[in-house]
Amino acid sequence: MNWDIVWRSRAIFWEALWTSIQLFVISLVLATIVGLIFAIMRMSRFRTLRWLSAAYVWVFRGLPALVILFFAFFWLGNSLGWSPFQSAILGLAASSGAYKAEIIRAGLLSVDPGQYEASEALGFTRAHYMRRIVIPQGIRVMIPNYVSNSTLLFKSTSLAAVIGLTELTGRSRQLANSTFQPIEILTAAGVIYLVVTSLMTLSQGWFERRFAVKV
């Protein structure tokens, strides 16, 4: 074992981690928006919207993220002139959005429909009912799944290496093969991933307290 190599390469690790974090944050925001839109579509009273939403979830939850990324870069991205970074964001957001849609829908469905009748009796509008009654209760149910899925998304950013982004995993693989020291390099990458995902797990506790029922 020669751990010196990890210290020598520290600047390369930081740079690669920064790429991973950018990929993660942007695709998480997009995936959440996409997920919210499709979750609401899935509960619409219009059949076409429900179908569209079901089709989206069916396709993008069913395809491996790697395959989606490949399509996003070589097929769609190539026709639209998108960079690897833009294609990776699109692919990751599309893939993760399908899960987010189901997580958000499950959260919203967890609120007892009886409360709708109660709110109607109190003269709430439908929008008011969603905003003041369903979402505050639903969010508590969503948090654990949402954070787990986001952790998964962070790890999925490693797939962007196949389309030429030198994020943490891709760069580590290059370094491992360039230095012939895969154990040291990949262990270091593993520790970095664990630190970031640990921070995300800690944030789960914070969100749960933030949205807890205050008696």
Add this chain to the structure above:
Amino acid sequence: MTYGRVTSGNTILWRLLALLAALSLAVAACGDDDEAADESTEETAAETDAGAEEEATDDTAAEESEEMADEEAESDTAEDAGADSAAVVVPGLVEEGKLIVVTTGNFPPFTAINPDTGDNEGYTIDIAKEIAARTGLELELPTVDFVAELEGLSQGLYDIADSGIWPTPERQESFAFSRPMTSTGIIAQVRAEDADSAGLEDLTGLNAGGIQGSSQEAYILENEEALGYAEYSGFAGAGEALTALKQGRVDALSQDSLVAAFAAANDPELAIAGPTVAAHPLSLAFQLEMEDKRDAIDVVLNEMIEDGTLAEIQKTWFGQCIPVPDDNNAVEPYTELPAGDC
């Protein structure tokens, strides 16, 4: 809220399947749009790569462009001094004024990431730098996986794929290749204590290994009976394969001769054993219809061979100069790792 209606999932799924079947028919019907797609590729690919450099790793990109600026300066002075090769004009560039050379960054001594600087360095990189300097083009060096390298090349995202590619007859059907820029072969990489073993002449009872998807793997799998090894394991990259070898998980790797010699020279635990087999050239790959671009680069490569630049680059990375055949389909230039000067 229409919670009740959401549960008709089965019907929805069946209708979706029908929709997908209809869609795939539609796609098949308009599958001949390749030419139209290619036209748009020409325009968009340039943007794509420019974006890649900007976005991928800001700092590296900055460093690289600094380097390129330096190099440009050098090439300018070379032009002023009346260097003759500035006359070569490279047609069909993906982006005007730029030479985009894609490599994998994971195949030392051809292309590898320097752990101290993060720069992509190696034999093929030095060749790319020399070509860029001699043609007055700005060099861009994106790195991708080998599969994506060839796929991106055929889609017109890059000018040249340059990670030490063996122009096999099958690959010559899909890509245009430059004249050879070195020759190499396949040799057994072993632990230092097995340096006297028969290598790829006889692997009877040994556990063999290699890199997944490599031509060296193809060789050992095709010759399984003749070699007589007990088991074969394919690894994701040279780093993993060499680690498994040192740990005793495999006894011999089917390796590129130059990579194996480089690894042995840099690691006292490693050695090479037995003869070099399947000697072959390595060339630069171009999109199939880009013969004009290939011909222009060939002029530069020939110059580099004539004035001894290529031999110098070989000495830097291989520790020796290696005979280069004139033609990709020429007979094997050597059967053992050559020694001494050319």
